[in-house]
Amino acid sequence: MKIIVSQDAPKAIGPYSQAVVSNGMVYISGSAGVDPETGKLLEGIEQQTEQAIKNIEAILKAAGTDFSKVVKTTCFLQDMADFSVFNGIYEKAFISKPARSCVAVKELPAHFLCEIEVIAEV
DSSP: OOOEOOOOOOOOSSSSSSSEEEEEEEEEEEEBOTTTTTOOOOSHHHHHHHHHHHHHHHHHHHTTOOOGGGGEEEEEEOGGGGHHHHHHHEEEOTTTOOOOEEEEEEEOOOSSSSEEEEEEHH
């Protein structure tokens, strides 16, 4: 097992890693719309989704892979009314059309509007 850390993505805010590589797969923890330079959560579902995807891209790169190797995502939305906007941004990045679950949750940490977990081949 190898711990992955990218300086171009926000640091973990708890007792977990940004990602772990095991048996040729990278498991990326939930990524949200936090700017890694400022540590601040961006405003609105569009900006948060775009930043979450940038953060995922940085972690994928640090693990030696990219979006074309993503096989599964799990997406969490605070409000399912944001699904259409979220989906429009999501589909531009996740070109491999990975398997996906997308659920609405009552609340996400630190007032996130969305969070995305990723599993990819390395």
